[in-house]
């Protein structure tokens with residue numbers, strides 16, 4: 156198949172080709188609740204919250220109704236995102252696993268499991284001294300691991316495994332500058348806009364999954380009752396509601412979170428939805444307005460960002476930003492870019508973070524980040540104890 160012609164909203168029965176087999180490096184692929192989209196880009200756009208409306212108005216006026224863009228936002232608030240103008244797109248239902256599971260034959264397995272990280276626990280201990288009644292309430296601290304790849308990673312194969320292992324996640328591969336790719340399986344929806352309906356589904360407050368099923372359910376039940384995790388979660392819900400409330404009619408905010416699970420984590424989850432007052436507010440406008448939520452940054456935002464810059468060893472880049480796509484009508488889906496790897500032909504970097512609030516335990520937060528690494532490590536075929 157060539158992706159010469161823009162095809163839009165292809166019904167499932169016409170989804171003739173396997174998008175995973177069609178995907179090649181430099182394409183954008185995302186499979187999530189709004190279905191899947193595979194786009195082959197022509198030009199690239201770099202734009203931030205200050206200029207995206209103007210740039211996109213010009214772009215869509217020239218490229219027409221069937222055009223779509225896709226891209227990534229960096230973690231840094233207000234930073235410019237990297238987008239591709241998709242010359243051709245295929246859209247279909249959410250991708251499901253196809254064929255038998257295959258072993259990964261590439262160098263991802265070189266990633267050492269359970270590397271010690273005294274810097275991270277020291278950073279959490281330091282953060283715990285910074286909370287005050289009218290100051291910092293929460294900060295999300297992340298750590299990273301990297302490895303050199305003996306040979307280029309087979310991204311199609313990694314995507315296939317991520318789809319198999321994470322059937323409800325937002326699975327994506329997005330092109331980054333300098334030939335790099337951000338690939339992952341995020342459980343978290345920053346924003347979806349469909350017509351005038353907007354939905355955000357923040358996650359915060361987590362516990363690793365446990366191999367013993369009885370203990371696993373007991374841990375999940377304890378999470379739902381944990382005062383520390385409920386506080387960590389409430390900070391995020393309040394901020395998301397504060398941003399969306401003036402933009403929506405009748406915003407629905409659940410009174411209490413529910414549990415969601417991935418292969419490696421239990422999370423507290425809240426679905427916040429409303430009808431947009433301004434039909435011109437696009438999914439990307441909303442993503443820029445919401446990002447970074449306290450799920451990946453902390454609260455208040457600027458104080459948390461300053462502490463992250465002080466305490467974290469490596470630059471987050473496009474980790475803990477957003478990844479998604481938008482059509483000419485402004486509809487689209489943007490996931491929080493977590494549980495992902497930033498890969499080039501010869502190296503790979505992964506990040507994982509945890510929300511720190513008064514009462515957090517540095518060793519438990521370290522264990523939480525270890526468990527969060529598992530999503531991408533499992534995709535790479537690395538099994539952890």
Ligand SMILES: C=C(O[C@@H]1C=C(C(=O)O)C=C[C@H]1O)C(=O)O
Pocket residue numbers: 295297343358359360361422450451475493494506507508509510511527
């Ligand atoms: C920061 C990450 O995850 C975020 C932090 C969470 C938490 O602290 O409980 C939960 C989900 C995500 O919003 C990550 O996966 O790296």
